Amino acid sequence: MPSSYPFEKHPRLPQETAGYALRDLTRLIASCASHGSNVGIYAERLLDDPLPWTRMRAVYRLLGLVRRYGAEPVDTACSRALDLDVVSVTKIASMLERATEDTLPLMPTGTTGGGRFARTPAEFATRQTTPASAGTSPTASAGTSPAGGSATLTLLRGGQPVAVFDATDLTEEEA
Numbered sequence: 001m002p003s004s005y006p007f008e009k010h011p012r013l014p015q016e017t018a019g020y021a022l023r024d025l026t027r028l029i030a031s032c033a034s035h036g037s038n039v040g041i042y043a044e045r046l047l048d049d050p051l052p053w054t055r056m057r058a059v060y061r062l063l064g065l066v067r068r069y070g071a072e073p074v075d076t077a078c079s080r081a082l083d084l085d086v087v088s089v090t091k092i093a094s095m096l097e098r099a100t101e102d103t104l105p106l107m108p109t110g111t112t113g114g115g116r117f118a119r120t121p122a123e124f125a126t127r128q129t130t131p132a133s134a135g136t137s138p139t140a141s142a143g144t145s146p147a148g149g150s151a152t153l154t155l156l157r158g159g160q161p162v163a164v165f166d167a168t169d170l171t172e173e174e175a
Contacts, residue, residue, distance in 0.1 A: 035066045036075030058089045069096045077101035122159030
C-alpha cells in the first residue's frame with residue numbers, strides 16, 4: 001500500500017472508519033446489500049460510474065434513508081425504482097416521504113383525444129365552385145374563372161359560413 005493511506009500514518013484510526021477513509025466500494029456495497037438485495041443492487045448501479053468515489057455520497061444518503069425509514073421500505077422503493085430504471089436517491093427519498101413505495105406508478109396511456117389546439121373537421125371544410133386548377137392563373141379575369149363560371153369566396157367561422165363574396169364584387173386590387 002502507498003504511504004498516503006491513513007492507516008500507515010495513523011495506526012490508531014478506528015477500524016470502523018476504514019470504509020470511509022479508504023473509499024472502499026466493495027465494503028460500501030456489502031453494507032447496502034446487508035439491508036436488502038435491491039438496496040445492494042441499487043448501490044451498485046449508483047457506483048457504476050467512471051469516477052465512483054464521486055457518487056459515494058449518494059450511497060451514504062441511501063444508507064441514511066435505511067436508518068430513517070427502515071430496511072424493508074427502502075428495499076421495496078429500490079425494487080420499484082430498479083423496475084423503472086430510475087437511479088436517483090432523491091426519487092427514493094421522495095417515494096419514502098410520500099409512502100408510495102408500494103404503489104404502482106401510473107403509466108401514460110397514449111395519445112389523448114383532443115388537444116389544446118384541436119379543431120373539428122368542419123373548420124377545414126371549403127366550398128369550391130370551380131375546379132382546383134381553375135382560377136389560379138394570374139391571367140384570369142376578376143369576375144370569371146377560366147372555366148367560364150363565377151368564382152366565390154366563402155369565409156367560415158366555427159364550421160359555419162359567415163360571409164360569401166363573389167369575385168365580381170372584388171376590384172382588381174383586392175383580387
